Amino acid sequence: MVRTQVAIVGAGPAGLLLGQLLHKEGIDTLLLERRSADYVAGRIRAGVLEPGTVSVLEKAGVAARLHAEGLVHGGVEIGFRGHRHRIDLQALTGRSVTVYGQTEVTRDLMDARAASGAPSVYEAEDVTLLEVTGPAPTVRYRHEGKVHEVACDFIAGCDGFHGVSRRTIPSASLSVYERVYPFGWLGVLADIPPPWEELIYANSDQGFALASMRSTTRVRCYVQCPLEDHIDQWSDERFWTEFRRRLGGEVAARVPDAPSIEKSIAPLRSFVAEPLKYGRLFLAGDAAHIVPPTGAKGLNLAASDVFYLSEALRDFYRASGAGQSGGEAERALDGYSVRALRRIWRAERFSWWMTRQLHQFPGDAFDGKLQHTELEYLFDSRAAQVSMAENYVGLPL
Numbered sequence: 001m002v003r004t005q006v007a008i009v010g011a012g013p014a015g016l017l018l019g020q021l022l023h024k025e026g027i028d029t030l031l032l033e034r035r036s037a038d039y040v041a042g043r044i045r046a047g048v049l050e051p052g053t054v055s056v057l058e059k060a061g062v063a064a065r066l067h068a069e070g071l072v073h074g075g076v077e078i079g080f081r082g083h084r085h086r087i088d089l090q091a092l093t094g095r096s097v098t099v100y101g102q103t104e105v106t107r108d109l110m111d112a113r114a115a116s117g118a119p120s121v122y123e124a125e126d127v128t129l130l131e132v133t134g135p136a137p138t139v140r141y142r143h144e145g146k147v148h149e150v151a152c153d154f155i156a157g158c159d160g161f162h163g164v165s166r167r168t169i170p171s172a173s174l175s176v177y178e179r180v181y182p183f184g185w186l187g188v189l190a191d192i193p194p195p196w197e198e199l200i201y202a203n204s205d206q207g208f209a210l211a212s213m214r215s216t217t218r219v220r221c222y223v224q225c226p227l228e229d230h231i232d233q234w235s236d237e238r239f240w241t242e243f244r245r246r247l248g249g250e251v252a253a254r255v256p257d258a259p260s261i262e263k264s265i266a267p268l269r270s271f272v273a274e275p276l277k278y279g280r281l282f283l284a285g286d287a288a289h290i291v292p293p294t295g296a297k298g299l300n301l302a303a304s305d306v307f308y309l310s311e312a313l314r315d316f317y318r319a320s321g322a323g324q325s326g327g328e329a330e331r332a333l334d335g336y337s338v339r340a341l342r343r344i345w346r347a348e349r350f351s352w353w354m355t356r357q358l359h360q361f362p363g364d365a366f367d368g369k370l371q372h373t374e375l376e377y378l379f380d381s382r383a384a385q386v387s388m389a390e391n392y393v394g395l396p397l
């Protein structure tokens with residue numbers, strides 16, 4: 001049987017970043033991932049980093065390329081009724097966001113892990129968590145046809161929404177809060193220079209659209225679509241026609257029918273399972289919570305969770321190494337869930353609010369009036385803009 005201090009399940013941004021932060025603290029980890037390394041590296045997802053996330057990536061020693069290639073944006077725009085309203089993040093909060101794809105963050109973290117020599121097992125099948133409430137948990141998995149077991153002090157469940165970690169916890173020990181939205185996002189990636197300077201979140205009568213980017217030569221664009229839609233129904237031409245219509249104005253006129261290099265539909269969900277600790281198992285990132293993508297918070301929350309978890313584990317090992325009582329060391333661990341959940345719920349609130357204000361919802365004319373009133377208030381009130389901006393750039397860690 002192999003031994004490690006922390007077994008990390010899942011090599012998404014949460015698992016990879018936790019591994020790197022713990023490595024900096026001299027704590028050993030073994031990383032187990034169900035998919036292949038190529039699959040993990042190729043997944044197209046989020047694109048906006050809060051300054052707090054950038055600081056955590058700096059702390060983990062993986063921010064050199066991010067600083068060289070990331071695009072710093074001091075504002076975002078909201079499109080509504082033919083006008084674009086700029087929210088000046090820099091003037092309102094003194095902070096900016098960085099556009100740098102999750103794909104790139106993942107690549108930087110995978111390279112750093114390989115360079116550190118910390119072990120990773122990709123294509124680990126049937127990962128099973130055993131004895132998680134006892135003092136000596138074990139992780140069992142199958143790799144290349146053989147069954148392996150890892151003895152560890154702790155397990156970090158960083159295996160996303162569909163992973164095994166949250167499902168290991170008996171339902172009586174978890175409280176689950178959930179909201180499912182009646183639409184999805186159709187996303188397209190295309191290699192054209194962005195015809196817009198900053199991200200545009202557009203509320204239109206035809207539904208939401210988001211004009212984003214990954215670099216000075218690559219755009220990422222989304223439109224709200226029915227949940228039942230399949231990507232086969234969305235030719236590139238249909239996508240761009242709809243996108244231009246929702247974006248409107250002179251920017252739309254500059255958007256060509258670019259060939260897509262990736263196209264996918266994602267459902268929207270708000271979800272929190274708490275607490276984040278069960279015995280010696282911790283949940284972090286999408287394993288514990290999901291936000292609808294509208295506030296660009298999913299990846300950023302994964303980063304803040306694992307930052308808090310790395311500090312809790314560091315404090316545990318320091319306290320137990322210094323010969324302090326078991327109680328002292330355990331207290332360091334107990335604080336993780338409370339600290340992370342405070343920030344998670346604030347991001348849940350903000351993502352729900354952004355989603356609510358920008359999409360077409362079926363139903364009630366009263367709700368529609370309130371949505372338009374809320375947006376007009378935002379455009380007119382500096383106080384409302386400060387509130388949006390401080391949440392968009394991210395609340396302090």
Ligand code: FAD
Pocket residue numbers: 009010011012013014015032033034035040044045046047102124127158159160161162163164266284285286287293295296297298299300302
């Ligand atoms: P994940 O990235 O999901 O990583 C979990 C890892 O665990 C995966 O590699 C998975 O293969 C592995 N795993 C799962 N089960 C097991 C198992 N049993 N054993 C071992 N390994 C396992 N956020 C935004 O802010 N903007 C966006 O545009 C955006 N788009 C998204 C699109 C999609 C389709 C999805 C799913 C998410 C999107 N998100 C977006 C959210 C953001 O990407 C996530 O919040 C972020 O990836 C969370 O990181 P994570 O490491 O917690 O989870």
Ligand code: DHB
Pocket residue numbers: 045046047048199210212213220293294295296297
């Ligand atoms: C992107 C995704 C988001 O959900 C968002 O709010 C901003 C940008 C993106 O993929 O670029």
